Amino acid sequence: MSDEAAIGTLSRKDFQSDQEVRWCPGCGDYSILAAIQLLLPELGVRPENLVFVSGIGCAARFPYYMNVYGLHGIHGRAPAIATGVALARPDLDVWVIGGDGDMFSIGGNHLIHSLRRNVNLTMLMFNNQIYGLTKGQYSPTSEIGKITKSSPFGSLDTPFNPVSVALGAEATFVARTHDLDRKHMVEVFRRAHEHRGASFVEVYQNCNVFNDGAFSAVTGKEVRPDMLIELHHGEPVRFGANGEHGVILNRFGECEVVEVADVGEDRILVHDEHRTDPTLAFALSRLADRPTVPTPMGVFRDVARPTYEGEVQRQLVTASERQGPGDLAALVGAGATWDVG
Amino acid sequence: MTAKTTFLEPESLDRVVIRFAGDSGDGMQLAGDRFTDVSAAFGNDLATMPNYPAEIRAPAGTIAGVSSFQVHISDHEILTPGDMPNVLVAMNPAALRANITELEPGGTILVNSDAFEQRNLEKAGYQASPLEDGSLTAFRVIQVPMTSITLEATKPLGVKPRDAERSKNFFALGLLSWMYTRPIDATVEWINEKFANREMVQAANLAAFKAGYHFGETAELFEHAYEVAPAQLEPGRYRNVTGNVALAAGLVAASQQSTLPIVYASYPITPASDILHELSRHKNFGVRTLQAEDEIAAVGVAIGAAFAGQLGITATSGPGVDLKAEGVGLAISLELPLVVVDVQRGGPSTGLPTKTEQSDLLLAMFGRHGEAPLPIVAARSPSHCFDAAFEAVRIAVKYRTPVILLTDGYLANGAEPWKLPDVGALPDISVPFATEPNHDGEFWPYLRDPETLARPWAIPGTPGLMHRIGGLEKEDGTGNVNYDPLNHQHMVELRAQKVAGIAKELPPVTVDDPDGASLLVLGWGSTWGSIQQAVREARAAGTPAAHAHLVHLNPFPPNLGEVLARYDRILVPEMNLGQLTKLVRAEFLVDAKTLPKVQGLPFRASEIEAAIQEMSR
Numbered sequence: 001m002s003d004e005a006a007i008g009t010l011s012r013k014d015f016q017s018d019q020e021v022r023w024c025p026g027c028g029d030y031s032i033l034a035a036i037q038l039l040l041p042e043l044g045v046r047p048e049n050l051v052f053v054s055g056i057g058c059a060a061r062f063p064y065y066m067n068v069y070g071l072h073g074i075h076g077r078a079p080a081i082a083t084g085v086a087l088a089r090p091d092l093d094v095w096v097i098g099g100d101g102d103m104f105s106i107g108g109n110h111l112i113h114s115l116r117r118n119v120n121l122t123m124l125m126f127n128n129q130i131y132g133l134t135k136g137q138y139s140p141t142s143e144i145g146k147i148t149k150s151s152p153f154g155s156l157d158t159p160f161n162p163v164s165v166a167l168g169a170e171a172t173f174v175a176r177t178h179d180l181d182r183k184h185m186v187e188v189f190r191r192a193h194e195h196r197g198a199s200f201v202e203v204y205q206n207c208n209v210f211n212d213g214a215f216s217a218v219t220g221k222e223v224r225p226d227m228l229i230e231l232h233h234g235e236p237v238r239f240g241a242n243g244e245h246g247v248i249l250n251r252f253g254e255c256e257v258v259e260v261a262d263v264g265e266d267r268i269l270v271h272d273e274h275r276t277d278p279t280l281a282f283a284l285s286r287l288a289d290r291p292t293v294p295t296p297m298g299v300f301r302d303v304a305r306p307t308y309e310g311e312v313q314r315q316l317v318t319a320s321e322r323q324g325p326g327d328l329a330a331l332v333g334a335g336a337t338w339d340v341g
Numbered sequence: 342m343t344a345k346t347t348f349l350e351p352e353s354l355d356r357v358v359i360r361f362a363g364d365s366g367d368g369m370q371l372a373g374d375r376f377t378d379v380s381a382a383f384g385n386d387l388a389t390m391p392n393y394p395a396e397i398r399a400p401a402g403t404i405a406g407v408s409s410f411q412v413h414i415s416d417h418e419i420l421t422p423g424d425m426p427n428v429l430v431a432m433n434p435a436a437l438r439a440n441i442t443e444l445e446p447g448g449t450i451l452v453n454s455d456a457f458e459q460r461n462l463e464k465a466g467y468q469a470s471p472l473e474d475g476s477l478t479a480f481r482v483i484q485v486p487m488t489s490i491t492l493e494a495t496k497p498l499g500v501k502p503r504d505a506e507r508s509k510n511f512f513a514l515g516l517l518s519w520m521y522t523r524p525i526d527a528t529v530e531w532i533n534e535k536f537a538n539r540e541m542v543q544a545a546n547l548a549a550f551k552a553g554y555h556f557g558e559t560a561e562l563f564e565h566a567y568e569v570a571p572a573q574l575e576p577g578r579y580r581n582v583t584g585n586v587a588l589a590a591g592l593v594a595a596s597q598q599s600t601l602p603i604v605y606a607s608y609p610i611t612p613a614s615d616i617l618h619e620l621s622r623h624k625n626f627g628v629r630t631l632q633a634e635d636e637i638a639a640v641g642v643a644i645g646a647a648f649a650g651q652l653g654i655t656a657t658s659g660p661g662v663d664l665k666a667e668g669v670g671l672a673i674s675l676e677l678p679l680v681v682v683d684v685q686r687g688g689p690s691t692g693l694p695t696k697t698e699q700s701d702l703l704l705a706m707f708g709r710h711g712e713a714p715l716p717i718v719a720a721r722s723p724s725h726c727f728d729a730a731f732e733a734v735r736i737a738v739k740y741r742t743p744v745i746l747l748t749d750g751y752l753a754n755g756a757e758p759w760k761l762p763d764v765g766a767l768p769d770i771s772v773p774f775a776t777e778p779n780h781d782g783e784f785w786p787y788l789r790d791p792e793t794l795a796r797p798w799a800i801p802g803t804p805g806l807m808h809r810i811g812g813l814e815k816e817d818g819t820g821n822v823n824y825d826p827l828n829h830q831h832m833v834e835l836r837a838q839k840v841a842g843i844a845k846e847l848p849p850v851t852v853d854d855p856d857g858a859s860l861l862v863l864g865w866g867s868t869w870g871s872i873q874q875a876v877r878e879a880r881a882a883g884t885p886a887a888h889a890h891l892v893h894l895n896p897f898p899p900n901l902g903e904v905l906a907r908y909d910r911i912l913v914p915e916m917n918l919g920q921l922t923k924l925v926r927a928e929f930l931v932d933a934k935t936l937p938k939v940q941g942l943p944f945r946a947s948e949i950e951a952a953i954q955e956m957s958r
Contacts, residue, residue, distance in 0.1 A: 017809065019821065048804045053645070056812075064809050064822065069801040071648050072811025073641070074671050080638035084645020084653060085801070087629055088604050092649065092801050110641070113634035312629055319624035326626030328597055328764045332590050332727075333580060336382050336527070337761070341576030 010041040017067045023058060028179035028205035032126060033065055035185040043193060051094045053082040055107055058133050059099040059126040059205075076107025079114040082121050083308075090309045093193075096123040100141040101131050104160050108140075111200075112169035117308040118197040124189070126203050127162060130211035143290050148210075163285040163300055166200040167278045173199035174281065175299045178219045179206060184230075184297065191299055197307045204291065217292045231284070231298035236268040239294065247287065255283045257294050273302040351522050351566040356415030358423030359517065361510075362440045363432030363453075364401050365394055365408040368510035372430075373410025375514055375531065379523045381581035381758055384571025385414040388870065389756040390422035390943065395611070395694040402464040407439040414521075416570040420870035422755065424945035428520075430513055432456060432487070434465035441477075449481045451516070453509065455488035483562050487512050487553075494552035495545045504541070508549035515553020522568040525554060575760055582759040584723040584752035585612070588656075588682065589619035591730025593626050594762075596652055598731075599738050599770045604646030605654045606631040606639040611694045612750040613656045613684040636661040640668030640681065647677040648810075650774060650800030652734065656682035659701050660691065662708065662745075670709045671812045672743040673836065676787070676796045679743035680733045684753045687941045696941025697750035699866050700917040705745040706895060706924065712833045714840040716740070717894040719747040721869035724759035726752060729892065735770040740839060741795045747894070749916070751943045752867045775799035775806055786810055786820040794839035796820075844896035852904055854887030856880060860957055861908035863933065865891040865921050868914050868944055875949035882950075884957045894921070902929045910956055912936055914949050 015037045023029045040050070050068035054060035056075035063070030073081045082096045096114075103111045103125045114121060130148070131137040137150040141162060145154040166174045173195040177188040185203065192199035204215040218227045225241040237247040238260060246260040246268040260268060272280060281301040288295035320326075359376070363369040370391055377389050390411040399406030413423035425445040431437035433456035444450065457470050471477050472484060491512045495505040511532070518525055528550060536543035557563060582590075596603045605628060607617050621630040629646075633639035636657055643653030657665065662683045672679040685701045687693025705717050716736050720729035726748055733746040775797035778784045784806040787796050799806040808820060816823035817831055852861070853876065864872045869890050876886040889904055891897065905911060905925060911933040913922045919935030926933055936952045938944055 019809075046804070047807055049802055051649070051801050064811075066809070068807050069648075070807075070809035070811075071645070071675075072809065072813065073644075074667050074812055077637060077641040077668065080633070080641030081645040081648070083631070083638075084604060084606065084642035084647075085649045086645075087631060087642065088602070088646040088649040088651040088653075089801065109634050110638050113638065312631075316624045316627060316629070323625040326593070326597070326623065328594055328626075331593060331623065331626070332764055333578065333761050335580055336378060337578050337580045338382050338384060339578050340384065340574045340760075 010047075012037045012041060014047060015040045015067050017065055019064050021065050022061065024209050026208040027058070028128065028207070029059060029062070029126060031179045031182060032124070032185065032203055032205060033062065035182050035189060037066075038182070039186045039189050043190070045093050049091070049093050051082075051085050051092050052097060053078045053085065053094065054097045055102040056133070057099040057102045058207075059097055060102060062097040076102055076105070077110060078102065079107060079110040079121070079123065083114050083117070083119045086119050086121060087309050087312060090120070090313060094121050096121050098123075098125055099132070100125065100127045100129060100139045100162070104140040104162060104165070112165070115166055115169040115171040115198045115200060118172055118305050120196060120307045120309060121198050122189075122192050123199065124192075124201050124203055125162060126205040128205045128207035128211055129214045130207050132207050132210055136210035159290070161285060161289055162202040164282060167282045167285060167301060171200050171301070172197045172303050172305050173299070174301045175200070176202045176204070176297050178204035178215060178297065180219045180221075188298065191302070195302060197305055215291045218295045227294050229287070229294050229296040231271050231296050231300065233271055233273045233299065235271060236265065237271050237284070237296070238268060245294070247284070249283065253279065253283060255287045257287065273299050276303055351568040354567050354569050355417060356413065356419065357428065357521065357567065357569055358411065358413045358426045359428040359430065360409055360411040360426035360440060361430045361513065362407060362409040362436035363510070364435070365396070365398055365406050366401060367408070367432045368507070369408050369432065370410050372510040372514045373412055375528055376517060376523065377412050377756060378581055379518070379527050380412070380414045381579070382527060383524060385569055386417065386419050386572035386574055386758060387412060387414045387581070387756070388419055388422040389413070390751065391754045392942075393695055400464075402433055402435055402461045404435045404439050404465060407436050409436070409440060414569050416572050418572060418574065420874045421943070421946055424947050430517065432509070432513065434461045434467055434471070437471060438465045438467065444480060446479055447481065449483065450477065451483045451485060451513075453487035453513070454484035455486045485516065485556065485562070490552055490556060491549045494548045498541065498544050498548060500541055500545045505545055508545045511546045511549040512553035515550040516557045519554045519557030520563065520566055522566050574758065577760040579758045579760055581756050582724050583615070583754055583756045584720065584726040584748055585615035585684070585754070586619055587724050587759060588720070588726035588730045588748060589616050589623075591727035592620065592654060592680075592734065593623055593628065594727070594764060594767055595731045595734030595770065596626065596628070598767050599652065599734060599772070601650070601652040601738065601771070602627040602629065603652045603654060604629045604631070604643060606633045606642035607656050608633050608636045608639050608661060610636075610658050610661050612686055612753040613658050613661075613682065615753065616656045616682065616684075636664035637668060640665040640679075643679055644668060644672050644675070644677060647672070647679055648675070648801070650798070652678070652680075652738070654680045654682070656684065658684050658686045658694075659688045659704065662701060662704055666709045669715070669743050670711065670713050673709070673713045673715060674812045675810050676741045677798075678737035678741055680737050680746060681743060682730075682746045682748065685747060685749040687939070693941045695750065697867065697943060698916050698939060698941065699749055699868070700920065700939065701747065702865070702894060702917065702920040703923070705747060712837060714837050714895065715742055716744045716840055716843055716896070717747060718744060719866040719892060719894055720752055721866060721890055721892065723752050723755050723757045727759070727762065731767070732892070736843060738770060738772050739795065740793055740843060741798060742840065747866060749867050772798065774803065776803060778805060780818070784808055785818050787815060788818050789835075794835060794842060841896050844899045847893050847896070847898045849900040850889050850891060850898040850904055852887050852889045856885035858885035858887040859909040860885070860912060860953065861887045861889060861905070861910070862912045862914065862949065862953065863889050863891070863905070863921070863925070864914060865894055868916065871944040871946045871949055872914060874946035875953060878946060878950045879953045882954070884954055886953045886957070891921070894924075897928065901925075905929050905931045905933070910934070912952055912956055914938070914944055914952065916943070
């Protein structure tokens, strides 16, 4: 009981470390950090049971600012390291923080495999569509034609759509939010944390030094009503100041933005996060292949599947029941033995 | 050939080296394994050397597709799988051609004469049949139509000829079992059990095995059988064990004695995969195994498990060690326990995936950016892999450092009798986790133990000890990110001192030198058996030679410099171009000479003995 009481008294400060936060002034990372530190006291998790793992990049400095157990790893490997933590200790609450370069370029392999395994990790990917820490090269989410130091004539690479990739990697929870809406972030992070298994959240994050305004066409306060599509489970996908725009599925099963008045309310797609088949979530993710057209925000997919570490644990228990607890002498002397003298 | 002599007494031999060779699809590894197991159970001392192609099914009948299994059995202590086979079983022309140069002069060749037809001869590159052209006169050739007798023996069972032909390895095994008076009950039992679910295969293999045995008994090809009496090994209970299996058992033992559950992550790679196979069977010991998406993930998972307070282990071979380098460097900076097993194989690049080599010593020593020292332990025989694994874990846990454990393809797949350790007598290697703040009510993750220089291991879930660590340079004590020039120098030196300081507690290297020799043969890893055999033979021939063998390659045992200084000449046989030689020359300024061998094969004792004789002149 005393523990629960103690949890109830935790505040934002209990999750702040003594280290000075060193992101550039005006960086979107500050508001994401604030959202997490506001949310954690509400989750009923003690700081010592939280583990934040990161790779390399601006976002990856995140654990240093949190008064929890933190591991600042190497570039791209945070999902693998976090998998080790969760596999060893299913009792811990493990988070992974990384950027678009960390998680989608050098660490792409670990990301997709931790998603398909459904390791119980809350993974936040701060997408600013640029390499910040190395001072401004194009990233795997930069738009084609991006002019940067490493692409003076425009980048040639087709970018990833992170939500589509996560869905394609069999993720059981996929969401998107952005750094200008703290309330939305807190709610999406809360949902991601509640989810048992791997949850992936893309956070549109502004890098005001190297890629300022990359998302303002969608997230800017004035344009939001017509550009940001909030997804709500069980509700028609509508947006616009008066809900005048909507999303339908066309005859190819693709999502399309329409005027509700043109097609009638009955044709508007009703969002269903829980569909076992990811096709609907995928179609929604394809509505916007760049943040300059109406873009969905919120939870795309939230389905239940056994967690990896839970299944590993189950096999251990089954093995112990069947074979009895490990007997080292029996293991060493397995197979045919013979005695001398 | 002489007249029928079935009833003559078997002739006693003190030892025999037999090589089973055939196409990769002929089941030679299986035949060799069975022969080994019954010999082990019979009480012989033995050593084995499997040798198989990297391709799962290289084109049938070609030299590239030849797979072999050499077994050395004896009535006394032996140390190697034997320099030259006394008996070669050749299931086809390619197997004969690939192995004939290694057979001892006057040795026995047992061929499957059915396979010596035109097409197979061509595939093996023979112009004419070596069975008929007189090229084998230096050997005793015994031709047995193994395929046709096997087909004949299995015919009554109604087995399709194609399937029946597959049982010919059991025919060969049966014949060899008769030749060397091996007990047959164990093999019959094994066949019954192994193929219990495939009745037809079971019956065919049994029929072929018995046909082979009876053929030996009744055919007029042999004067008599041979016997190799049990060896007088040290009293105790024994089993036959390969290096990979012993290594896995050593890890499980170390897990129990450190009270740390194993998290073992690895990516499939030859010749290390058997460790994953073995450990994944031992879930009732609380062993968690993960087949990772790649080598880098495997080391990452192990590091995460170590941070969480468990025993993080990964195993691989050379190419995987290259890939894991950055992760190992992270573990050095984090100062967390980690064991990386490198089952060495021929390199560079993909190299010789199924063949042995010792060419990763300098990789283990220096293969990371920055000043990144770590302890290195090397196993010297298949059963010693148990002890070496236990020692690697002990050091990793005590000093909170990654340790590289070196074995190689020869140790991994080679087998020998293992006197079972008394598991009750294994030392306690557990270390306490930090539970309290250690500095004025705060927790400093890099406040070191003054004796070992190990930092405290505070695991998630412990109240009040929350801390952040990473790969950035950190301030001594607090562990906070720190770029101060002098702090960096201090930390680099501290990490080096921590590893160097392990030497204080290492056992001194012992020297086997009964005659007060002036020549020392220095070795490490799997060359132990060949070197020991070579110095014994040199001594028997009147040339004194000493033998010292290293299990700890970094740091070296504390007395190594003093030992090396005692000898005029130092010979270092290595399955590389001189990697240990470079290290001891650099460390001790001694004029050590390398005997290199990089053929994907272990040393023959005779090769080392010749070098000893040469150097002693």
